Amino acid sequence: MKRRTFLKYAVSVPAASLAGTVGGKAVSLDEDVKFGFSSPANLDNNGVYVWLHACAEVLESQGFGVRMYPNSSLGGEMERLYQTQLGLMEMTVTSGDSIGRWSPMTYAGARPFLIKTYEHMDRLLTQTPYLDIISAELAPYGLKIIDFIYTGSMVGLFTRGKAVRRLEDLRKLRLRVLSAADMDLLRAWNVRGVQVAWEEVAQALQTGMVDAYLNPPNIAPMFGHGAVLDYFTDLRMGPAFRLLLASTKWLTRLTRTEYSAFEKAATAGRKANRLWTRKVIKRDRERLEQSGIQWISLTDDERAEWIDACAKIPPNRWEIPAKTALYNKWVAETAETSS
Incomplete structure (x- = not known):
């Protein structure tokens, strides 16, 4: 070449x-x-x-x-x-x-x-x-x-105006969503959502169209959202x-x-x-707190509520049960083992 x-x-x-x-x-x-x-x-x-x-x-x-x-x-x-x-x-x-x-x-x-x-x-x-x-x-x-x-770090929840520790706290807010999988999560959590493309999230937060979104903690500072967000709940939902x-x-x-x-x-x-x-x-x-966003750490009991609610997520229409079972098998096989 x-x-x-x-x-x-x-x-x-x-x-x-x-x-x-x-x-x-x-x-x-x-x-x-x-x-x-x-x-x-x-x-x-x-x-x-x-x-x-x-x-x-x-x-x-x-x-x-x-x-x-x-x-x-x-x-x-x-x-x-x-x-x-x-x-x-x-x-x-x-x-x-x-x-x-x-x-x-x-x-x-x-x-x-x-x-x-x-x-x-x-x-x-x-x-x-x-x-x-x-x-x-x-x-x-x-x-x-x-x-x-x-x-970045594991995925958590950004919110404006209200600290969120329990699902009941989130139900008073509007969560930014986009995909079908997001909608399934909303139904499992029984929370409200608004579909917003990522390029429009900053404006949606400023106008009050949405109050929260899911992302790793470095995202808000990187996109300049520190002025319109107040809290980050460390849910550790996954990579x-x-x-x-x-x-x-x-x-x-x-x-x-x-x-x-x-x-x-x-x-x-x-x-x-x-x-x-x-x-x-x-x-x-440290960087999140420097941008003016408070970090909220959950107890194991508080986090368990979010995990249990996700068990209600229905199978997606694109899922194939055999492949989901295979994926779950690999997750178990590659998990950390206790010494």
């Missing part, structure tokens, strides 16, 4: 203008590896960008050109997903909700409170065929899963992650040498992301 200069900054241009110059020579950005994602290009606070940046550095050293498009600059989740399916974009970062209808195994892992730690999640990803099965399910749709990118998907049209065009270089780059991205995750977990609470 012809060598291109890797730009160590993210670009934000319409997809229709994917062209530029390198060394004064006109080039087509169709030849570059393009990453699309919804979050900022921030190495300190954004685990997605940490993964992609480390990957891109290795790709550039191997002669690939790279362009990054943060902050949904190439469209929302579904727009980026379709571009990747068509081979117009090589890789996109998305949520499990976006691909659940194509991958029952992805939905099998959507239930909260099953994975206890990031070490547990890593064992699930590396010691079972979990990723391979997801990729096989996505293959007819032109996609391959590359990794689960961790984005906070995004999914990195690649276009199979692109992957199949790579030579054996180029594919080997890509695998090396993906390994570098994964390693950088895991190191970053361990670091931010240690500092998340």
Whole structure:
């Protein structure tokens, strides 16, 4: 592959203008590896960008050109997903909700409170065929899963105006939701929700349309929500992650040498992301409190109420019982063992 200069900054241009110059020579950005994602290009606070940046550095050293498009600059989740399916974009970062209808195994892992730690999640990803099965399910749709990118500490609940310890507290608020899985969670918890795209959450909080959302603790400071949120309830619902998907049209065009270089780059991205995750977990609470948001730790009894309520989540229409049972088997097999 012809060598291109890797730009160590993210670009934000319409997809229709994917062209530029390198060394004064006109080039087509169709030849570059393009990453699309919804979050900022921030190495300190954004685990997605940490993964992609480390990957891109290795790709550039191997002669690939790279362009990054943060902050949904190439469209929302579904727009980026379709571009990747068509081979117009090589890789996109998305949520499990976006691909659940194509991958029952992805939905099998959507239930909260099953994975206890990031070490547990890593064992699930590396010691079972979990990723391979997801990729096989996505293959007819032109996609391959590359990794689960961790984005911070375990998922908890942000609220404005009211501290939440019990489900009854949350029932007085409106929770931001988006997907069918979110709606199932609302029904199990018997709370109110409003569907809001992530790009519109800040405005929804400011106007009082929503009062709460679920995310890891570093998200509010990263997106500047500290001024409109007051509390973070440390529910520890499960790992906070995004999914990195690649276009199979692109992957199949790579030579054996180029594919080997890509695998090396993906390994570098994964390693950088895991190191970053361990670091931010240690500092998340401090940074959250510095932004003016109070951290609420739950007792085991208080947290048990949330766990028990999640048992009422009904099977999703995309779930296949046999795959859900297999996923649960892997979760048990890779769980921490007492010494």
